[in-house]
Amino acid sequence: MKKLILFFTFLTANTLLFAQLYEIPLDQKIDESQIIVEGKVVKSESFIGNYGRIYTAHKVEIQRIFKGTDFRESHLTIITRGGKVDDRITTWTHLLNLEEGESGIFFLRPTIHPVPIIRDFPNDNFDVFSSSQGFLKYVDGLEGKLAVTQFQRYANIESELVGAINLRTNETPKVLENNSIYI
Numbered sequence: 001m002k003k004l005i006l007f008f009t010f011l012t013a014n015t016l017l018f019a020q021l022y023e024i025p026l027d028q029k030i031d032e033s034q035i036i037v038e039g040k041v042v043k044s045e046s047f048i049g050n051y052g053r054i055y056t057a058h059k060v061e062i063q064r065i066f067k068g069t070d071f072r073e074s075h076l077t078i079i080t081r082g083g084k085v086d087d088r089i090t091t092w093t094h095l096l097n098l099e100e101g102e103s104g105i106f107f108l109r110p111t112i113h114p115v116p117i118i119r120d121f122p123n124d125n126f127d128v129f130s131s132s133q134g135f136l137k138y139v140d141g142l143e144g145k146l147a148v149t150q151f152q153r154y155a156n157i158e159s160e161l162v163g164a165i166n167l168r169t170n171e172t173p174k175v176l177e178n179n180s181i182y183i
Helices: 002-018 026-032 157-169
Strands: 035-048 054-067 075-081 083-085 088-090 103-110 125-128 135-141 144-148
Touching (some): 026 157, 035 083, 054 083, 054 088, 054 103, 054 157, 075 103, 144 157
Parallel strands (some): 075 125
Antiparallel strands (some): 035 054, 035 103, 054 075, 083 088, 103 125, 135 144
16 A cells, blocks of 8 residues: 555656646737747846846847737847846746847747846836747758747748738738848
């Protein structure tokens, strides 16, 4: 009997440990985002927020706006958990970690995190919906550019991904002409 209880305890604990991350469907990301943009991280700066927690502000240059096309700025700020301030480093295993130079499609909501006052960063602050799954990162593949998350891979960005976003939002994408093209 003890072995059976021990077995089920181990099985339950093991299941809980590996069930921390589950796939968020593309339609849910589209529906629950206030703004969806294609952009590039051009600058990042970490800061200390509430209760001494470290966050990072990322300045994103916008190429196209797929949802929330009434947004008028060419840049916005994305706040993520974790970063480095002086000799303190905070990391999160399943949360989004952005690096300068990364580009892709961001599914955004207004931030719930502390908002820093950082010179040269826009005051429009956002969180990425569903964290690491809400950023479809552009990477080079054998057949060209891909857009990827942990669970999704789009080989044809324009027809598979952008087409699905446009169909779901029923908005015409707004192209910002002053920014470089990432695709």
